Amino acid sequence: GICFAALGSDTGGSTRNPASYCGVVGLKPTYGLVSRHGLIPLVNSMDVPGILTRTVEDCATVLNAIAGPDDRDSTTVKKPFKPVELPESICxxxxxxxxxxxxxxxxxxxxxxxxxxxxxxxxxxxxxxxxxxxxxxxxxxxxxxxxxxxxxxxxxxxxxxxxxxxxxxxxxxxxxxxxxxxxxxxxxxxxxxxxxxxxxxxxxxxxxxxxxxxxxxxxxxxxxxxxxxxxxxxxxxxxxxxxxxxxxxxxxxxxxxxxxxxxxxxxx
CATH class of the missing domain: 3.90.1300.10 (Amidase signature (AS) domain)
Structure with a gap:
């Protein structure tokens, strides 16, 4: 790849499917976690900005940067977003x-x-x-x-x-x-x-x-x-x-x- 991360709207798989085919990480965040402001709407009840990265760590970094409430998108969850912290190991x-x-x-x-x-x-x-x-x-x-x-x-x-x-x-x-x-x-x-x-x-x-x-x-x-x-x-x-x-x-x-x-x- 030539970049750290990419964003793309995910309605029914448009981020996760290409990630699967290309061997990279694709995440569709929970609806309301990331603002859709600036996203061209396709299906309002399903659209979410998705993330593509090389690793899970990179994906968490991007999610932490873009998640959280936004007054310009009424569907976002209003409580503050708690940044994702990946542990060294998971039991x-x-x-x-x-x-x-x-x-x-x-x-x-x-x-x-x-x-x-x-x-x-x-x-x-x-x-x-x-x-x-x-x-x-x-x-x-x-x-x-x-x-x-x-x-x-x-x-x-x-x-x-x-x-x-x-x-x-x-x-x-x-x-x-x-x-x-x-x-x-x-x-x-x-x-x-x-x-x-x-x-x-x-x-x-x-x-x-x-x-x-x-x-x-x-x-x-x-x-x-x-x-x-x-x-x-x-x-x-x-x-x-x-x-x-x-x-x-x-x-x-x-x-x-x-x-x-x-x-x-x-x-x-």
Whole structure:
């Protein structure tokens, strides 16, 4: 690498996934720990500034520099941030670590499974207790994420009209033409698809069936984690189901299909 650290927004894995593929440390801080002021919003309820570094120590240094309350972001936790201090050694005796059974899923590569098992064995040898836990709504999570993502994207992207924000088209014979051409030229196919789909989900006839239902299932997903953390202190999961795919293989699938695979472990 050529720098000490990098920052990038993480909604459903956009910091952690590339970190996993490139063999560096990627952290999505707890929502509300780091200010989002200055971050281009994609999905307000999920966006967090993420950190990429070479080592855990470097990551802690960056987190200590950027975490804490900010009057310019109402979602930040208001109490002062206590800086992270990494000890010289960590005693794992008595620590309870859970492995979600649902993450042994289709698409999990042999390489990742071997590494996952090896790390679990290492933690157990060091004194931790490793047990299986269940997150029953895992299979629904990617669909909930997709619906809420697209609904919020359609709202957030509405500000890019070529006047206040975003690219401004040269075709501006009328306000209507300026809006239409600026958005047509400024957004790629993935963003356009999310805007259109999000608006569809938010139609009055679809609102309860998609958006409200997704919010309800998100609560059930959160309750899964609450129940798991009543039994264990940490969860041990892969970040991605495989090593970095070849570009030629990656482009064979649609963005939606790739997200369903690559974000499986990170979007819950």
């Amino acid at each position: 794992l005796k008595g620590l309870r670590i859970g492995i979600p059974v649902e993450y042994h899923c289709e698409g999990l590569s042999d390489e990742v499974l071997r590494t996952w098992t090896k790390v679990a064995d290492m933690l157990e040898d060091a004194g931790a207790t490793v047990t299986s836990v269940s997150l029953p709504y895992t299979s629904a999570s990617i669909f909930v994420y997709s619906i809420l993502n697209q609904c919020e994207v359609s709202s957030n992207m509405s500000r890019y009209d070529g006047i206040e924000f975003g690219l401004r088209s040269d075709e501006d014979a009328s306000t209507e033409q300026l809006y239409a051409r600026s958005r047509a030229e400024g957004f790629n196919g993935v963003v356009k698809n999310r805007i259109l789909t999000g608006n569809y989900f938010l139609l009055r006839k679809n609102y309860d069936k998609f958006f409200q239902k997704a919010l309800q299932v998100r609560r059930l997903i959160a309750e899964d984690f609450d129940k798991a953390f009543a039994k264990v202190d940490f969860l041990l999961t892969p970040t991605t189901l495989s090593s970095a795919p070849l570009y030629a293989d990656f482009v064979q699938g649609t963005n939606r299909d790739q997200c369903a695979v690559q974000d499986f472990c990170t979007q819950p």
